[in-house]
Amino acid sequence: MKLQEKTGRDLLRQQFFDTRAHDWDARNHSPELRRQVAAMLDELRIEEGMTLLDVGCGQGILLPFLRKLVGERGRLIALDTSAAMLSGVAERDAGTLAIHAPAECIPLLDCYVDRVICYSAFPHFTDKAAAAGEFFRVLKIGGSAHVLHTGSRDFINQLHDRYQEVAGDYLPSRQGMETLFRNAGFSSLCLDEGENHYAFSAFRK
Numbered sequence: 001m002k003l004q005e006k007t008g009r010d011l012l013r014q015q016f017f018d019t020r021a022h023d024w025d026a027r028n029h030s031p032e033l034r035r036q037v038a039a040m041l042d043e044l045r046i047e048e049g050m051t052l053l054d055v056g057c058g059q060g061i062l063l064p065f066l067r068k069l070v071g072e073r074g075r076l077i078a079l080d081t082s083a084a085m086l087s088g089v090a091e092r093d094a095g096t097l098a099i100h101a102p103a104e105c106i107p108l109l110d111c112y113v114d115r116v117i118c119y120s121a122f123p124h125f126t127d128k129a130a131a132a133g134e135f136f137r138v139l140k141i142g143g144s145a146h147v148l149h150t151g152s153r154d155f156i157n158q159l160h161d162r163y164q165e166v167a168g169d170y171l172p173s174r175q176g177m178e179t180l181f182r183n184a185g186f187s188s189l190c191l192d193e194g195e196n197h198y199a200f201s202a203f204r205k
């Protein structure tokens with residue numbers, strides 16, 4: 001893992017999320033969407049006591065659902081490049097460790113977590129190959145990484161193009177995702193996508 005210097009575009013994107021952090025959850029997460037998120041997480045075979053890493057966690061929308069799945073013995077780690085976003089983490093789950101760092105350079109030991117979960121954030125990572133490499137490195141053997149969205153790939157890519165600061169932050173094609181994750185070391189991949197959901201899973205064997 002190598003810390004890359006931030007580009008002007010990275011700073012613009014970070015500012016975009018920093019300035020929206022205060023009302024991010026209220027503006028983006030309806031009760032219906034929260035139910036959909038919970039249902040997607042239920043599919044990830046998360047067990048009590050596991051250690052989970054939420055990459056690009058934002059204010060921590062996933063945390064209450066993840067806590068329910070891992071219980072008090074489980075460990076939750078939430079990582080984001082926006083300090084303003086991370087300030088919401090403690091409110092959502094007091095036991096979560098919040099880390100201010102990029103997906104491309106995760107300050108965790110090798111083979112440390114059971115699941116990497118990346119909800120609504122992967123398109124924003126500047127170096128997606130480095131991020132996939134970091135997901136593989138921090139995962140235990142037998143663990144899995146999940147890139148999740150509550151919308152189709154086309155919808156997500158079009159949505160980002162509406163804002164100058166995140167325009168071009170695309171979710172790669174199926175082939176693009178497979179290449180990224182295979183090159184990172186993952187051997188078993190699967191994609192489930194539809195009009196209202198996108199779930200890409202990669203398993204570390």
Ligand SMILES: C[S@@+](CC[C@H](N)C(=O)[O-])C[C@H]1O[C@@H](n2cnc3c(N)ncnc32)[C@H](O)[C@@H]1O
Binds near residue numbers: 055057061125
């Ligand atoms: C669309 S928001 C989603 C946040 C959260 N997952 C949610 O759904 O509410 C994308 C998040 O990714 C974060 N982010 C962008 N680039 C990042 C990077 N390279 N590493 C880690 N987080 C990043 C942003 O700061 C932002 O909080």
